[in-house]
């Protein structure tokens with residue numbers, strides 16, 4: 001259904017995703033020479049939806065995909081990545097928050113005493129992992145959390161969307177961090 005193409009320079013087709021679109025997936029069952037390009041995670045998601053919506057038209061599939069507000073929201077704010085990340089959490093002035101929260105609110109997940117930037121401290125709290133966890137361990141915790149929170153996984157329940165946004169933000173902080181091996 002899809003193969004990796006190292007030569008593709010397109011971005012992932014999923015709205016809001018910044019990964020390179022290295023994996024292709026046919027747009028419709030009867031249009032097999034016209035492709036969407038996705039990153040690894042999203043081609044998997046697309047294929048899942050494809051199987052799930054087997055027999056539906058491309059328009060229906062697109063409507064279903066664009067209804068996914070989780071991804072829509074990511075494309076809105078501009079500016080530097082950190083401000084964007086905080087904006088997603090509903091924080092307009094990250095520095096003010098960081099100054100207060102970094103010291104006063106260590107959070108439920110803080111068990112270690114590592115010196116971490118406030119964003120990463122917040123991230124380990126959100127993902128409820130130890131600050132000494134490896135990147136692989138954090139990733140595992142993140143994946144488990146996403147599974148519980150994602151509307152595609154929990155039968156369309158969107159009440160946990162904010163938590164899902166937080167978890168996604170948190171994983172981005174750890175994923176890019178040199179403090180986690």
Ligand SMILES: [Zn+2]
Pocket residue numbers: 012013014017018019038039040041042
């Ligand atoms: Zn993607």
